Amino acid sequence: MDRKIRVLVAKPGLDGHDRGAKVIARALRDAGMEVVYTGLRQTPEQIVQAAIQEDADVIALSILSGAHNHLFPRVMELLSEKGVNDVLVIGGGVIPEDDIPFLKKAGIAEIFGPGTPTKATIDFIRANLKR
Amino acid sequence: MTDVPEAARRIRSGDPRALARAISRIDDGDPAVIEVLKALHADTGRAHVVGVTGPPGSGKSTLVDKFVREYRERGLTVGVLAVDPSSPFTGGAILGDRIRMQSHALDEGVYIRSLATRGHLGGLSGAVMEAARVLDAAGFDRVLIETVGVGQSEVDIVRLADTVVLVSVPGLGDDIQVLKAGIMEIGDVFVVNKADRDGADRVVREIRSMLETALVNGASPRALSGTGAADRGGHHIAFAAREAVSSHGYGDAHGLPPVLKTTAETGEGVGPVVDSVEAHRAALAETGLLRERRLRNVGYELRGALGNRLLARLGTPDAVSRLDRLAEDVVEKRRDVYEAVDVLFEELC
Ligand SMILES: Nc1nc2c(ncn2[C@@H]2O[C@H](COP(=O)(O)OP(=O)(O)OP(=O)(O)O)[C@@H](O)[C@H]2O)c(=O)[nH]1
Ligand SMILES: [Mg+2]
Numbered sequence: 001m002d003r004k005i006r007v008l009v010a011k012p013g014l015d016g017h018d019r020g021a022k023v024i025a026r027a028l029r030d031a032g033m034e035v036v037y038t039g040l041r042q043t044p045e046q047i048v049q050a051a052i053q054e055d056a057d058v059i060a061l062s063i064l065s066g067a068h069n070h071l072f073p074r075v076m077e078l079l080s081e082k083g084v085n086d087v088l089v090i091g092g093g094v095i096p097e098d099d100i101p102f103l104k105k106a107g108i109a110e111i112f113g114p115g116t117p118t119k120a121t122i123d124f125i126r127a128n129l130k131r
Numbered sequence: 132m133t134d135v136p137e138a139a140r141r142i143r144s145g146d147p148r149a150l151a152r153a154i155s156r157i158d159d160g161d162p163a164v165i166e167v168l169k170a171l172h173a174d175t176g177r178a179h180v181v182g183v184t185g186p187p188g189s190g191k192s193t194l195v196d197k198f199v200r201e202y203r204e205r206g207l208t209v210g211v212l213a214v215d216p217s218s219p220f221t222g223g224a225i226l227g228d229r230i231r232m233q234s235h236a237l238d239e240g241v242y243i244r245s246l247a248t249r250g251h252l253g254g255l256s257g258a259v260m261e262a263a264r265v266l267d268a269a270g271f272d273r274v275l276i277e278t279v280g281v282g283q284s285e286v287d288i289v290r291l292a293d294t295v296v297l298v299s300v301p302g303l304g305d306d307i308q309v310l311k312a313g314i315m316e317i318g319d320v321f322v323v324n325k326a327d328r329d330g331a332d333r334v335v336r337e338i339r340s341m342l343e344t345a346l347v348n349g350a351s352p353r354a355l356s357g358t359g360a361a362d363r364g365g366h367h368i369a370f371a372a373r374e375a376v377s378s379h380g381y382g383d384a385h386g387l388p389p390v391l392k393t394t395a396e397t398g399e400g401v402g403p404v405v406d407s408v409e410a411h412r413a414a415l416a417e418t419g420l421l422r423e424r425r426l427r428n429v430g431y432e433l434r435g436a437l438g439n440r441l442l443a444r445l446g447t448p449d450a451v452s453r454l455d456r457l458a459e460d461v462v463e464k465r466r467d468v469y470e471a472v473d474v475l476f477e478e479l480c
Contacts, residue, residue: 002249003159004222029223036245039230046236050229053243055151084148 005033005125008056010047011040012075015065020093020114024060027118033125044074051079051087058125061108063093073106080107086130090121133163139170145269147242154244157261168261171268176425178210178267179412180274182288184317185298190324191277192231193395194298199235200398201405202273208240210266212259213277217247224248228277242266257435260291260428289317290431293424294411296320296404299338301330316345319388320407326392326400338390346387381410441479453478 009025011018018040025035036054038047051059061072072091079087091103092112100111109128112121141149156164183191183198192213199209213228226245235241246259259276266274278288289295297318302325321342323334382388389407393400415421445454457474460466466474 003161004247004249006155025225029218029225030221032221032223034217034224034226034245034247036226036229039227039233042233046233049147049236050243052147053151054229054245055148055155082148 005058005129006036006054006056007033007058007060007125008036008038008047008051008054009060009062010038010042010050011062012042012044012047012071013063013065013067014041015063016040017064018062020064021060021062024062024092024118024121027122028060028125031122033122044071044078047075048078048082048084052082052084056087057129057131058088058090060121061089061091061093063091063095066094068093068095069099069102072103072108076107088125088128088130090124092116092121133167135166135170138167139268142167142171142265142269143174145239145242145271150242150265150269151244153265154246154262157265158246158249158258160258168264171265174268175264176267178263178271178274180263180267180276180291180293181408182292182295183275183277183298184279184288184295185322185324186300186303187279189298189300189303190393190395191279191298192228194296194322194324194393194401194404195228195275195277196232196234197393197395197398197401198275198405198408199232199241201401203235203238203240205405207272208270209242210263210269210271210274211241211243211277212246212262212266212274213243214246214248214259214279216279217249222249242269242271257432257439259287260432263291290428293415293421294319294408296322296408298322298324299334300325301328301334319411320404321388321390322393322404323390324393324395327394327396331392335390335392339387342387342390343385346385381407381414444479445475 007028009021009028011021021037025037028035036050036056038050042050047059047061050056059075061068061075063071068091072089076089079085079089089108090110090112091108094114095103095111103111110124112124138149138153142153153164153167155161157168181198183195185191195211195213199211202209211232213226213232215224215226215228217224224247226247229243229245232243235243244262246262249258263274263276276288276291295317297320299321300323321338323331323338325331389403391400391404391407393404395401412421415424454475457466457471461468461471
């Protein structure tokens with residue numbers, strides 16, 4: 001058996017930069033994970049559908065636009081509507097400290113701000129997989 | 132533990148989570164999925180499997196996206212398997228084909244799955260073939276498989292697909308060279324994408340002239356017998372069953388496969404490509420070549436599966452060191468290769 005960790009890297013919201021998402025995608029690949037990258041401007045509905053079809057173990061959301069307080073909880077809501085409770089969801093991008101408790105309460109497992117070493121994200125994923 | 136009848140039932144009903152999980156298990160080589168696949172076997176063989184291959188960046192994913200749109204407009208459901216290479220160094224992969232296939236994200240008649248080539252023993256075909264069967268059993272009318280046409284994978288696609296769409300583009304100096312080096316034979320429908328760029332007509336002419344040369348050189352009706360040329364992966368319904376196919380609107384009167392221009396970005400020219408794929412499908416069914424092709428492909432699959440089992444036996448630490456020691460014997464001239472194989476064979480079987 002050759003069990004691989006599959007990560008969906010998704011960018012919800014309208015901002016047009018995906019440099020951060022690509023950096024994390026490459027780092028996860030280099031850590032031996034399979035990263036499905038879905039590109040810019042994904043709706044929460046698209047993200048959840050893609051995560052289901054791709055059987056992702058992890059959804060890594062990256063956002064710069066400031067709409068995280070709306071979009072991240074919406075992803076969690078859709079996952080639970082579909083009965084998906086074994087996917088680890090993490091977030092990154094530009095997210096103010098003050099918002100983090102709210103996002104965690106909504107079910108985002110961890111938030112990685114700009115400048116977080118990619119190793120921290122990788123270690124977190126390995127330690128917190130839900131299946 | 133897997134509840135086999137329940138998993139099979141959910142897959143048959145097209146439940147995307149069940150499909151997705153089964154495909155992961157196949158890809159991970161998890162033996163738990165085998166009973167599920169067995170249970171589904173009777174439900175397979177209905178979908179038409181279309182391989183889409185060509186050089187990196189030629190627009191395969193963009194085309195697949197438009198094929199899906201076209202099929203959906205025709206009322207058919209579609210499963211997509213998009214294969215990208217794994218990194219040989221880390222075993223990881225970035226799977227980016229889905230970026231171009233976003234328009235179907237919320238359409239329940241479409242299932243899209245990205246797969247990495249991994250280091251599959253015996254090549255990519257095994258896992259992808261099983262994944263395609265799962266989609267087939269789930270009732271998708273068409274299964275589209277995108278693979279990059281470099282190295283081994285283009286040989287694999289012909290062992291998986293009922294119809295192969297070979298994509299090429301203008302402006303890749305050595306693109307045609309790639310085609311010449313033998314993959315020309317695997318195409319059933321030839322697409323020159325990026326027709327909005329200069330040089331598309333020239334590429335169309337070059338492909339046509341190569342196909343004509345192949346035809347004149349008698350590229351072999353042997354394909355009909357399922358031996359000879361077919362063993363190399365070439366199947367040439369165009370060459371093998373000229374009379375039969377022209378009446379289905381596939382290929383031209385001389386039995387040459389279609390060579391079509393597309394601009395995948397706008398969708399221009401995609402309709403006629405899907406028409407050709409469907410005409411090819413009809414021609415295969417009508418001439419009995421579909422069965423022929425599937426027999427050949429399952430033959431490859433059986434050989435691959437047998438090889439995998441044997442290799443898996445060698446995969447145990449004991450067997451690997453046994454193999455290493457035998458290799459040493461050969462290098463040190465204590466045995467020749469034939470003796471070494473005899474020894475292995477005795478031990479494995
Ligand atoms: N000009 C032009 N560009 C196109 C066309 N079709 C696709 N492209 C562009 O070509 C690039 C590659 O397209 P993809 O669909 O990702 O190509 P691919 O063959 O799937 O690529 P890989 O999977 O990486 O091998 C993208 O930037 C597309 O926008 C076309 O008809 N015309
Ligand atoms: Mg692609």
